[in-house]
Amino acid sequence: MSTIPTYGDKRRTRVGLLGGSFNPAHSGHLHIAQEALRFLRLNQVWLMVSPGNPLKSKKNMAPFFQRLESAEKIADGKRIVATDIEYRLRQRFTVKTIAELIRRFPNVEFVWLMGADGLANFTRWKHWRKIVRLIPIAVFPRPENVIPALHSAAASALKKYYRPSREAYILARQKPPAWTFLVSPQMKISSTQIREAGGFCFEGSERKRIPPPRR
Ligand SMILES: Nc1ncnc2c1ncn2[C@@H]1O[C@H](COP(=O)(O)OP(=O)(O)OP(=O)(O)O)[C@@H](O)[C@H]1O
Numbered sequence: 001m002s003t004i005p006t007y008g009d010k011r012r013t014r015v016g017l018l019g020g021s022f023n024p025a026h027s028g029h030l031h032i033a034q035e036a037l038r039f040l041r042l043n044q045v046w047l048m049v050s051p052g053n054p055l056k057s058k059k060n061m062a063p064f065f066q067r068l069e070s071a072e073k074i075a076d077g078k079r080i081v082a083t084d085i086e087y088r089l090r091q092r093f094t095v096k097t098i099a100e101l102i103r104r105f106p107n108v109e110f111v112w113l114m115g116a117d118g119l120a121n122f123t124r125w126k127h128w129r130k131i132v133r134l135i136p137i138a139v140f141p142r143p144e145n146v147i148p149a150l151h152s153a154a155a156s157a158l159k160k161y162y163r164p165s166r167e168a169y170i171l172a173r174q175k176p177p178a179w180t181f182l183v184s185p186q187m188k189i190s191s192t193q194i195r196e197a198g199g200f201c202f203e204g205s206e207r208k209r210i211p212p213p214r215r
């Protein structure tokens with residue numbers, strides 16, 4: 001069982017937040033977590049498993065704890081940590097999660113990490129402009145999503161806050177709004193692909209097995 005990470009509570013650290021459904025986790029997630037550690041000079045990346053993406057259907061969504069387990073499998077528990085913190089906070093909206101994390105971890109410099117598909121849809125997220133004011137954002141290229149992301153309404157609205165990829169190493173220290181689009185290798189893999197190939201099977205009800213959320 002993952003707990004709310006406390007590493008960074010007392011020390012000044014830089015943490016990348018990779019929010020996701022992880023339905024299931026895969027090498028694409030691991031790849032961007034590793035790239036983020038390196039390019040953004042982070043101390044940790046938290047694979048923050050969503051209790052339920054507000055924009056995604058519950059159909060074909062595995063129970064939370066199975067998705068958490070799959071994120072734990074790709075994590076190393078040191079620099080890449082799978083966390084159920086959003087479940088414990090009872091939060092599904094990123095804006096609220098980030099505000100709460102900033103409040104709870106005053107010494108941590110957080111960066112939001114997402115694939116190019118996230119930027120392409122970003123204006124559909126609740127209070128997306130507020131998210132941008134709360135936290136620097138690093139976007140990772142993803143096959144078939146680079147052009148839609150760069151031509152998205154969000155990219156255009158946030159143009160003046162764009163920082164070149166070569167400055168990624170200071171992004172975590174920058175006062176938001178600030179975002180970058182990393183120049184890094186792309187991985188053609190998705191959870192959808194894995195599910196469609198029958199690679200993530202789940203059955204039964206999670207309700208029987210899991211304790212109620214703790215805060
Ligand atoms: N191959 C990849 N390259 C870049 N970013 C990725 C990749 N896979 C996932 N991500 C990013 O990781 C975060 C979590 O993704 P998610 O858990 O939804 O995986 P997914 O493969 O996109 O899932 P699905 O196919 O079910 O939509 C998102 O910001 C997403 O853009």
Ligand SMILES: O=C(O)c1ccc[n+]([C@@H]2O[C@H](COP(=O)([O-])O)[C@@H](O)[C@H]2O)c1
Pocket residue numbers: 018019020021022048050052053054055056092093094095118124125126
């Ligand atoms: O807050 C929102 O409105 C919102 C809308 C869509 C996605 N998100 C978050 O984006 C992250 C990636 O989601 P997903 O399902 O594409 O992996 C995850 O942390 C979601 O909670 C958040």
